[in-house]
Amino acid sequence: MxxxxxxxxxxxxxxxxxxxxxxxxxxxxxxxxxxxxxxxxxxxxxxxxxxxxxxxxxxxxxxxxxxxxxxxxxxxxxxxxxxxxxxxxxxxxxxxxxxxxxxxxxxxxxxxxxxxxxxxxxxxxxxxxxxxxxxxxxxxxxxxxxxxxxxxxxxxxxTLPAVEKNSGMGEVLKYSFLDYSIYDLVIRKAEMSQIIDACAKFKEKLVTEDLKEIGIRKILNLGHSFGHAVEFIYNIPHGEAVMWGTALLFKLFGTEKNLNDIAALKKALEIPGDHAPWFNKEFPIDKIMMYLSKDKKISALSSLDMVIIKDIGNAEIETKSFDEIQATLEANKDELRKFTI
Amino acid sequence: MxxxxxxxxxxxxxxxxxxxxxxxxxxxxxxxxxxxxxxxxxxxxxxxxxxxxxxxxxxxxxxxxxxxxxxxxxxxxxxxxxxxxxxxxxxxxxxxxxxxxxxxxxxxxxxxxxxxxxxxxxxxxxxxxxxxxxxxxxxxxxxxxxxxxxxxxxxxxxTLPAVEKNSGMGEVLKYSFLDYSIYDLVIRKAEMSQIIDACAKFKEKLVTEDLKEIGIRKILNLGHSFGHAVEFIYNIPHGEAVMWGTALLFKLFGTEKNLNDIAALKKALEIPGDHAPWFNKEFPIDKIMMYLSKDKKISALSSLDMVIIKDIGNAEIETKSFDEIQATLEANKDELRKFTI
Structure with missing residues (x-):
């Protein structure tokens, strides 16, 4: 089917x-x-x-x-x-x-x-x-x-309100990390209908291979575990939450290049807002950990599968224990207060 | 799976x-x-x-x-x-x-x-x-x-109440029409655990071939369209309702041999009650037709797939229009008042 x-x-x-x-x-x-x-x-x-x-x-x-x-x-x-x-x-x-x-x-x-x-x-x-x-x-x-x-x-x-449009751009940003040709269309500022088509067909291909998200489909969850938590805690639109979830993931477990790429894509997609929702506030570690523990994507009581971007178009799944995630959040707590992309 | x-x-x-x-x-x-x-x-x-x-x-x-x-x-x-x-x-x-x-x-x-x-x-x-x-x-x-x-x-x-046990026997009766080896076990009065095993495995085999009931699995619905209607109208247990649904199907669209077989199986399985739930009452054609029209198994607005037993172990699906079903019920209305098996 x-x-x-x-x-x-x-x-x-x-x-x-x-x-x-x-x-x-x-x-x-x-x-x-x-x-x-x-x-x-x-x-x-x-x-x-x-x-x-x-x-x-x-x-x-x-x-x-x-x-x-x-x-x-x-x-x-x-x-x-x-x-x-x-x-x-x-x-x-x-x-x-x-x-x-x-x-x-x-x-x-x-x-x-x-x-x-x-x-x-x-x-x-x-x-x-x-x-x-x-x-x-x-x-x-x-x-x-x-x-x-x-x-x-x-x-x-x-007729879409700007906030809704930006929300969609957040998901386009996600796809740009998963597929080089989408990255290229976005950076070259191609027609929006062409970008939509590329994203929809890229996802359809993954889904045909792995409907039930046992393997490759999991890469579509890039930024979503943190993203869902951020969406709930700050009550912000889904796509924006995914962008900030992805940025947070890169900050904690990614590379400098990941952070440079996300900044370039954000600019190309004209997604507004430079400051993370938690900017200049105390970073809500306990709430984040609570939402992660209820994430559908967890496969055991003590760990979570996360999508790591080695390079554009090259994603891998890594299982992180809740203890490791919590410790990394604690270690970056102060820096996160002034995190921008 | x-x-x-x-x-x-x-x-x-x-x-x-x-x-x-x-x-x-x-x-x-x-x-x-x-x-x-x-x-x-x-x-x-x-x-x-x-x-x-x-x-x-x-x-x-x-x-x-x-x-x-x-x-x-x-x-x-x-x-x-x-x-x-x-x-x-x-x-x-x-x-x-x-x-x-x-x-x-x-x-x-x-x-x-x-x-x-x-x-x-x-x-x-x-x-x-x-x-x-x-x-x-x-x-x-x-x-x-x-x-x-x-x-x-x-x-x-x-610890099962008799009425529940008989209800299960109604489904065993159904399987006996679909598979000769089950028919044989039942008629020979084999051990109940052996009969249970044969029924469960027969069903499992059909289901593995056709989970979503697009083809062969449909034969398991023998007697169920009328059965569900009878179950609702007379508030009787599912298995008994399936037995009477099957009997009604045979009376309307089946053969004399079907009716003899169902009587023999009913006896071998010691299912009590000789009289249909509508015995000596007016046969509820309108209610039956209303339940049939809401049956999940209908595939169009005006017809229904029914399971016809050519012989023990030989079932076929026939699409019957609601008009034909209604006309056949009308034609048999008086006889149904005194229907026994």
Whole structure:
């Protein structure tokens, strides 16, 4: 099973839905996206199919078990079947949520995504990781369920708030360390649609090799263990958090070259903000360690797999004990207060 | 991925758990089973592993989204990881529930089952179909998640209420139509542990070929579309409902030989009750049709795949339109009032 990724103009999205081999289409759309784009996405133009529409609370807000239950009961009550097809229209949070619905309704139905944020186009919509949040942390309740299609329409980026756009740039920055050709496109300031395509296809390739993240797919977690902790502690957007998580990782376990590269990429991608969220504050070691210990990616009680960048395009997984991470954080505590990139 | 099915004595179950390659064991046990067997299953004898214990409401009662949320938040709050291993101790409902927890917690962790009912030993514990119930019907929210081990201990059958035992016999009856060697064991009244083993391994073989029920696995649904409807309408145990669902299927779309075979198997398995649940009542065509239309196994809005038995061990899938099913029910309406096997 593989995802077909392709660029689609806004006005052609409905005709893609019309081509789906099913008589029943479920649609989950982000509330905010729908208020901006429902006039361009006329569901009444879907032909010869039963259409069930459920509007999701904005972004991350929908990723809870009550909304999950409501969406499931809504669709099930209307009478659907295993060949029904779910289409998600929204950012990464909406597709995380919608994908979890698709993966568990009737034990799983096919689904497709229209990603409406940069973050989702380059990352969240690819690879079938779907989830909702738990009281104990983000994405702790979920599944692996590959979408059939990802229809990328860069036009959505035009209405994206700057903070959301920068958040996507944080993930593009991550890819630049994992693949030399993406690094090159970014440093040369290539067209954004070309960069999106390269990122999405790079991820799709890794995921096809290793859906369940047992091996190579793990490199996509670069900066994410620290990143998730930083995201929770400072309540900052995901992509920014990943950038700071990556920077922190490089500072603690990386090289001078890693730090120079991240600075150059940050500049090329025009990601604003020079100061880490913890700048001039006490570095929150205890909180960081607490979030790390609840990270999904840990594989034992006392250690964590981390992605180390030997050079652009050359990533390796190293298992670090919590004791070592804590000691390294303690040793760098004072320097971290004035850390900038 | 394959499930290892083996017979284990009651007193050796803890040592099987001790052999699991993990430092963290999650246990979900059925409330009723635990009140009878906790003295034989001493969790404090699990060595060098963190053990998290969650007691499930009796049987089917646990299969709701609130209990799902409670169990998930309980385990996540305690801090677990992807190599943690969940052990379910209980009947089919408990393993449906526990398996859904295992399939969605941290996007899926490995799990094993100690089935404590006959129904679960021969059927529910094998094959990785896991689920909870929706307001619209049974098992509509779920996943496919194969257990690593099924440890069968027929001793649990000793404390099983007669109605539960008969329910398991209903599934054994189903297998007897699908595989000649099982039919032969049943008709020859072989040892129950031998019959259990044959059923479990027959199912495991089909499931290995077709986990997601796209092809051959569908034959395991013999009698289940009508069976689920009958189970809901008359509130009778699953296995009995499957027997009557199969009998109804044979009456409508099968042969005289099918009906003779089911009578002989029912007798050999000592399943009591000669009269269908609808005996001497009006046959509930509308309700049956309503449940069929919500069946997970439908693949289009207007038809249903049904399993037809050409002869013992020779099953075929036939797609029947709802119109045809309804017409056949109408035509047999009066005869069904006095249907016995």
């Amino acid at each position: 593989k995802t077909e990724i392709k660029h689609v103009e806004l006005e052609n999205i409905i005709s893609e839905i019309n081509k789906l081999q099913t008589d029943t289409v479920l649609v989950i759309a982000d509330h905010q996206v729908w208020s901006l784009y429902s006039k361009d996405l006329l569901l009444e133009q879907i032909e010869n199919k039963k259409v069930l529409f459920w509007k999701a609370a904005d972004g991350e807000k929908v990723k809870n078990i009550t909304d999950f239950q409501n969406a499931m009961e809504f669709f099930l009550d209307k009478g659907i079947h295993r060949n029904a097809h779910l289409v998600v229209i929204g950012g990464g949070a909406t597709s995380d949520f919608g994908g979890f619905v698709a993966s568990t309704i009737l034990r799983g139905i096919p689904w497709s995504i229209v990603p409406t944020t940069l973050l989702s186009m380059v990352d969240a919509s690819i690879g079938g990781k779907v989830a909702i949040n738990s009281k104990s942390g983000k994405n702790l309740i979920g599944a692996f369920h590959l979408p059939t299609n990802v229809w990328i329409c860069p036009k959505f980026i035009e | 394959k499930t290892e099915i083996k017979h284990v004595e009651l007193e050796n179950i803890i040592s099987e758990i001790n052999k699991l390659q993990t430092d963290t064991v999650l246990v979900i046990a059925d409330h009723q089973v635990w009140s009878l067997y906790s003295k034989d299953l001493l969790l404090e004898q699990i060595e060098n592993k963190k053990v998290l214990f969650w007691k499930a409401a009796d049987g089917e009662k646990v299969k709701n989204i609130t209990d799902f949320q409670n169990a998930m938040e309980f385990f996540l709050d305690k801090g677990i990881h992807r190599n943690a291993h969940l052990v379910v101790i209980g009947g089919g409902a408990t393993s449906d529930f526990g398996g859904f927890v295992a399939s969605t917690i941290l996007r899926g962790i490995p799990w094993s089952i100690v089935p404590t009912t006959l129904l679960s030993m021969v059927d529910a514990s094998i094959g990785g179909k896991v689920a909870i119930n929706s307001k619209s019907g049974k098992n509509l929210i779920g996943a496919f998640h194969l257990p690593t081990n099924v440890w069968i201990c027929p001793k649990f059958i000793e």
